[in-house]
Amino acid sequence: MDWQDTKWKIVKEVFPSEIISIIGDILAGIILTILIVPFESFLILILLVPALLSIRGNISGPYIARTSRDIIIGEFNKKSLLENILATYTLSILIAFLIGLFGILLNYFLVRVFIITNGILILIPIISILLTLSISIPFSTVLNIIVFRRGLDPNNVVNPIMTAIDDFFTVLCFYLTIIMLGVP
Amino acid sequence: MDYFKKIIKESVVIVIISSIMGLISGTFLSINQQILYSFPIILLILPSLNSLIGDISTVLTSRLSSHLYLGNLPPKIQKSNVLRNDFYGLLITILLSLIALIIIGYAVGIATGIQIINPLLIITVIMLTLLILFVMIFILLFTSSIFLFRRGKDPNNFLIPLTTSLLDFLTPLILIFFIYLFT
Numbered sequence: 001m002d003w004q005d006t007k008w009k010i011v012k013e014v015f016p017s018e019i020i021s022i023i024g025d026i027l028a029g030i031i032l033t034i035l036i037v038p039f040e041s042f043l044i045l046i047l048l049v050p051a052l053l054s055i056r057g058n059i060s061g062p063y064i065a066r067t068s069r070d071i072i073i074g075e076f077n078k079k080s081l082l083e084n085i086l087a088t089y090t091l092s093i094l095i096a097f098l099i100g101l102f103g104i105l106l107n108y109f110l111v112r113v114f115i116i117t118n119g120i121l122i123l124i125p126i127i128s129i130l131l132t133l134s135i136s137i138p139f140s141t142v143l144n145i146i147v148f149r150r151g152l153d154p155n156n157v158v159n160p161i162m163t164a165i166d167d168f169f170t171v172l173c174f175y176l177t178i179i180m181l182g183v184p
Numbered sequence: 185m186d187y188f189k190k191i192i193k194e195s196v197v198i199v200i201i202s203s204i205m206g207l208i209s210g211t212f213l214s215i216n217q218q219i220l221y222s223f224p225i226i227l228l229i230l231p232s233l234n235s236l237i238g239d240i241s242t243v244l245t246s247r248l249s250s251h252l253y254l255g256n257l258p259p260k261i262q263k264s265n266v267l268r269n270d271f272y273g274l275l276i277t278i279l280l281s282l283i284a285l286i287i288i289g290y291a292v293g294i295a296t297g298i299q300i301i302n303p304l305l306i307i308t309v310i311m312l313t314l315l316i317l318f319v320m321i322f323i324l325l326f327t328s329s330i331f332l333f334r335r336g337k338d339p340n341n342f343l344i345p346l347t348t349s350l351l352d353f354l355t356p357l358i359l360i361f362f363i364y365l366f367t
Contacts, residue, residue, distance in 0.1 A: 010273025018281040025232040026292055051207055058202045058345040065246040065340040072250050080187055087191035095203050102207050155246040160239040
């Protein structure tokens with residue numbers, strides 16, 4: 001495969017994925033509004049959502065890019081994949097904990113709605129991120145392999161598609177987590 | 185576990201900084217919620233707008249990294265055909281995606297009964313914001329990728345989290361700046 005793509009090849013591969021991403025993000029926005037707004041603790045929950053959505057760029061994006069690069073340069077194997085996954089989960093737990101911690105601080109100083117315990121505020125991002133990654137990691141890995149085997153550049157195709165999938169499942173897993181934890 | 189250690193070592197600081205930037209971005213949005221409520225269509229389009237420019241920067245970082253590792257792009261700050269193709273390819277993609285985003289966004293807005301105020305102004309503001317961000321991010325990513333690669337670091341680990349969070353912060357900032365400027 002010639003990796004020195006022409007500009008039209010880039011457009012041809014990235015644009016359709018972007019359309020999926022745009023539709024997915026608009027759907028995620030609508031679902032977020034319908035599912036989260038009715039909660040009594042909405043003001044606190046909405047503090048966590050933008051930070052959780054940014055995980056896509058901070059954790060999931062680099063995981064996908066590393067996998068794409070490993071496949072392209074021929075260094076993709078069981079060991080590299082396992083270490084990549086383990087590092088991604090380690091980073092995500094650390095970030096989820098920090099998001100929970102900041103959520104407590106923002107609630108204490110700005111929102112001042114005390115209907116959720118601090119423990120729950122820490123647990124929401126951790127469980128939510130772990131659930132999302134458990135869907136996102138296998139999906140993006142398989143997608144990377146399929147796209148590469150079909151002769152397309154995974155760099156162009158996988159990330160935009162996964163943005164839509166990640167954003168949608170972040171919102172859904174966030175909703176499932178607050179239901180599981182009995183958040184009012 | 186060398187690969188694991190390399191990822192953690194190269195990512196941890198930048199991921200923490202990026203998360204803090206994400207939280208600042210949320211705070212900035214809530215401070216300016218009045219202007220967003222005056223143009224409600226922006227609230228609907230903003231997540232997709234963030235994700236569009238974020239995706240393009242991720243694709244660019246990922247491509248630059250692969251080009252550098254494969255030797256298609258020399259690790260020097262200089263013009264090349266590979267770089268020119270990436271610039272024009274992604275610029276055309278972003279413009280086409282923007283048209284699609286405006287059409288889908290306005291269609292959903294009409295379907296869900298969201299009030300549409302001064303559409304020409306909003307479209308102009310969105311286009312200006314995206315073009316400014318694209319040019320800025322392209323230069324930043326190209327120069328930073330070369331710099332990091334020459335130091336033996338993987339540009340993916342640093343630049344994807346950094347630019348995504350930077351863009352999550354800059355997109356509403358520039359958008360709101362232009363709305364203030366034109367209204």
